[in-house]
Amino acid sequence: MTGMWSKLRQQPWIWSFIAMIAVWLATIIFTRGQGAGDILTAALSFATFTIVIGLGQMMVITTGPGNVDLSIPATITLSGVVAMKIMDTDNARLLIGIAAALGVSFLVGLFNYGLIRLLRIPPIIATLSSSFLILSTAISYGRGIRIKPPPMLDDFATAKVLGVPVAAIFVALLSLAIAIVLKRTRYGRTVLAIGQNPRAARLAGLNVDLTRFATYVLSALLAGVCGIVLSGFSGGAALNMGEGFLLASIAVVVIGGTSVAGGRANVPGVWGAALFIYLLDTMLNVFGASAGIRLIMTGVIIIAVITIAGGDRAQRS
């Protein structure tokens, strides 16, 4: 038992899970056990979206210092707006809508990497400025009208099996796939290698440019998927639907134990961290804290978790 614990303690993701369980327990103790299961179900439903984009952000951050995708919220919005407008509440147009939304997401990834590679703009600036362009495109295309999702998409986004959201099951499979890709494919190894030392990666014969390109495209595509499903979940696309996802996408990566310095990714940690952030919000709501207090507490508790976890000291020094 102690052997297992000391092994577990080495895992950078364990702290996000401990924090998540602690927050959940605190909440249900406060409510005297009422709604324990419902809270988890709701957390899974909402966290699913953060996890999808968190995985994309994790891949980008893993490719090394300076790499980050700030265009995720704008891409979510554009994808949602395009999907809803093309589907036009019609089940028959579902697939075309998905294809179109993923198509524009792909173009976003292509555009981002073009700015980074061809114009040599640092990723943080490139993706920030492209997000203004993306959001403007969404505004002029969607004209601010909220279009309802087709019934099938609505059903899929809100369906549950034994209290577990169906979307969460799909995201679990996606996470598993990404974990395998990281560990057991040439692409995944290249992502990890670039994050440690891009020059050495190139000299080891790995394709650095193609891998970076694929990673920014992957992040944009995952944001696109998030946009489509989120539109179904929340009854249509809105121009502010990406709000809050910027900080969340980076926070789940960092709390989850992925190295900000690059080269080390952590898939389970993204899950623990996303659930933790949502449950933390729920807990503060249940405690009846005011909005100001909630924000302060969220900041303080996130800092505390990162400090206590501290497994990867190198990334903070």
Added chain:
Amino acid sequence: MPKVAVELTRITKSFGAVRALGGVDLMLAEGECLGLVGHNGAGKSTLMHVLAGTLRPDSGSLAIAGEDVSAHFSAATASAHGIRCVFQELSLCPNLTLVENARITHRALKGFGWKARARKLIAAKLDEIFPNHGIDVDAEAGDLNIGQRQMAEIARAFTVTDEPLRVVILDEPTSSLDAVTAKQLLTFMRREVAKGVSTILISHLLGDVLDHCDRIAVMKDGKVVAERAARDFTRNSLVAAMGAAAETKSVRQIRSRAAKISTEIAVAATPETAGRTASLTVNKGEIVGLAGLAGHGQTRMLIQIFEGARKPGGATKVAGEAAFIAGDRQSDGIFNLWSIGENTTVSSLKTLRRGPLIAADREAEMARDWKERIGIRTPDMNDNILTLSGGNQQKALFARALGSKADIVLMDDPMRGVDVSTKLEVYDMIRKEAEAGRSFVWYTTEIDELSHCDRAYIFRNGAIVAELGPDELTEDKVLHASFAESA
């Protein structure tokens, strides 16, 4: 009896299951140069880290000038007592200029005008040790090549402000220096020793140690196994004391392979770094040396060939895939977060796949296989790469390139920090691979190593200024060509 500068007594140190030092006693007198030799992983660098205060020994004591300092020994105490070191893994901050780097080790350089004083200090010392070095002290360390970084680091170790200069540890100081600068350094070192400074010289170049040290200590498996005056050692007795397979005489092996080398051309390239230059060709199965003074465009030539192999149709013609063996392993070679195994297999991932996924068992098999073939000293290939000594890390890089499918292997002065017996094994491996049809382009700062090449090109200021055939690869000819005005 000269006064004792430093005395180490029964020092032990273990890293996990690996015992790096098993009770070492070592004494260094004032004004003495001690040579320290031994194989990769014998514990030389670990011992020096203990002496420099950067590693805490598990047990044992340490006295400097008769004062027992074991209780609170740290890098700061070591420095206050006048211990300076130049380690294999160079320690200049890459984002700072040499002047700023000099300030880091000298707290006394403060207040108004510290920069001017630091500049004067480091520039004067560079001029003193390496006349005509041509290094800009206001350049950022990261922009210098590895040879220049090493020169700067050595010069910095010998600068004096408020702290005394008692002992200088030189761990493989000449590994990135060409014959001329290496000679300058060793001459300077003897001058300092004559003034009363003690030095410890760690080197795999036994000739340097035999010629320039007063006393030699031989380490093996974490212990000092022989310690005598340098004049009582010969090259052979030294190698025997290290416990190596006796070194075959470094007489030129007449390779007489000319007939066997195919006429098929593997590489045809012209250096992009100079306007007027000769071109380079490498035949299939040939071993071609790149020589000349360090940092005159040889590494850039290798990278040009490497890039040429990835972009067919360019000006640089390369028939087949190329692999690169880094000499500057910190910045060009190893992946710090990965295991030894992952570092070894990274260039062969395509061939280790089963379906779309990398097969774990085949990857482990390749790692095990190369651990045996090249003798990487580790209990487990799954351990992190940084648990290895410098020379063993280098072996992993050799395994990475030789284990890949590459037709052309580019070597960027790859024998830095590699011990004699491993070198001999690797030379042997290279020759066998060449006979099997692989081509090698080999940049080396050791003129002796050119004896393993079929031909060599001499570089100066980014240009190829001479081509030497197998009978011309002698120190005289190489040095002559390195300095002569190009025709």
